[in-house]
Amino acid sequence: MHWALPFLHVTYTDAVPRGPMAVGLPPGTPRVPVAQLRTERLLLRDWRDDDLPAFQRLNLDREVRRYFPAVLTPYESDAFAKTIREGLARDGWGLWAVEVLGGAPFIGFVGLARPTFEPFTNSVELGYRLARDAWGRGYATEAAIAAAAFAFTSLGLTELLAFTATTNGPSRRVMEKVGMRHDPASDFLHPRVPDGHPLQPHVCYRLDFEAFQRARMTPPVMAAPATPGGSR
Numbered sequence: 001m002h003w004a005l006p007f008l009h010v011t012y013t014d015a016v017p018r019g020p021m022a023v024g025l026p027p028g029t030p031r032v033p034v035a036q037l038r039t040e041r042l043l044l045r046d047w048r049d050d051d052l053p054a055f056q057r058l059n060l061d062r063e064v065r066r067y068f069p070a071v072l073t074p075y076e077s078d079a080f081a082k083t084i085r086e087g088l089a090r091d092g093w094g095l096w097a098v099e100v101l102g103g104a105p106f107i108g109f110v111g112l113a114r115p116t117f118e119p120f121t122n123s124v125e126l127g128y129r130l131a132r133d134a135w136g137r138g139y140a141t142e143a144a145i146a147a148a149a150f151a152f153t154s155l156g157l158t159e160l161l162a163f164t165a166t167t168n169g170p171s172r173r174v175m176e177k178v179g180m181r182h183d184p185a186s187d188f189l190h191p192r193v194p195d196g197h198p199l200q201p202h203v204c205y206r207l208d209f210e211a212f213q214r215a216r217m218t219p220p221v222m223a224a225p226a227t228p229g230g231s232r
């Protein structure tokens with residue numbers, strides 16, 4: 001059975017221009033079409049080179065990085081974007097760049113990622129990071145719901161995880177609004193945060209498809225047909 005949110009439209013595009021950031025891909029790397037998700041107010045799309053300056057500003061903002069050990073330098077920000085773009089090119093899904101329809105061309109990223117630390121490497125997590133002037137409008141929740149719907153309906157995943165520093169109230173609130181449940185048994189000390197650092201304790205939230213459907217309280221509808229090779 002297909003199930004999707006009525007407002008979620010998924011298209012797949014392989015027509016995104018790939019600039020210098022794609023250079024790191026080995027020659028001959030097969031390109032899969034990158035899915036693009038459209039919600040009522042947002043477009044979750046592949047990245048463009050002109051997103052990078054705004055991503056640098058976001059990652060230099062101490063408030064955005066309040067629940068991380070440090071800000072990212074522009075070099076680190078570009079390297080992170082490169083890794084994200086390689087993931088999208090490899091998988092066709094990932095941490096999408098978020099654009100406000102008819103508004104800001106880039107407000108940050110929301111999407112899906114494969115955790116790179118144990119014991120979560122066989123899972124897929126929901127992740128989000130938005131520029132401060134985009135906060136408080138429900139954008140993270142709207143985009144995360146679209147990403148979760150895509151994960152369950154298009155990828156056929158059975159569970160999603162999400163992690164954040166225990167003290168990150170806004171992030172935990174987004175997880176709850178998506179329908180996730182805190183799993184205290186899976187809370188952990190983040191292996192990439194220094195021992196003893198106040199941000200080392202992390203919470204783990206989980207979501208399965210049934211819980212997601214219940215949380216959305218939306219009856220099943222047919223998925224919007226994908227448009228192979230559609231352009232943005």
Ligand SMILES: CC(C)(COP(=O)(O)OP(=O)(O)OC[C@H]1O[C@@H](n2cnc3c(N)ncnc32)[C@H](O)[C@@H]1OP(=O)(O)O)[C@@H](O)C(=O)NCCC(=O)NCCS
Nearest residue numbers: 064128129130135136137138139140141164169170171173
């Ligand atoms: C987390 C983040 C993506 C949320 O983005 P957003 O678009 O503002 O999120 P939403 O508007 O969808 O929802 C935010 C919710 O958090 C709530 N909130 C805000 N500050 C809060 C706090 N200190 N404690 C608890 N909840 C808080 C808001 O009231 C809102 O809930 P509501 O709709 O019930 O009122 C954004 O704050 C961000 O990018 N933060 C920096 C990066 C980060 O921490 N990312 C997550 C790392 S895992």
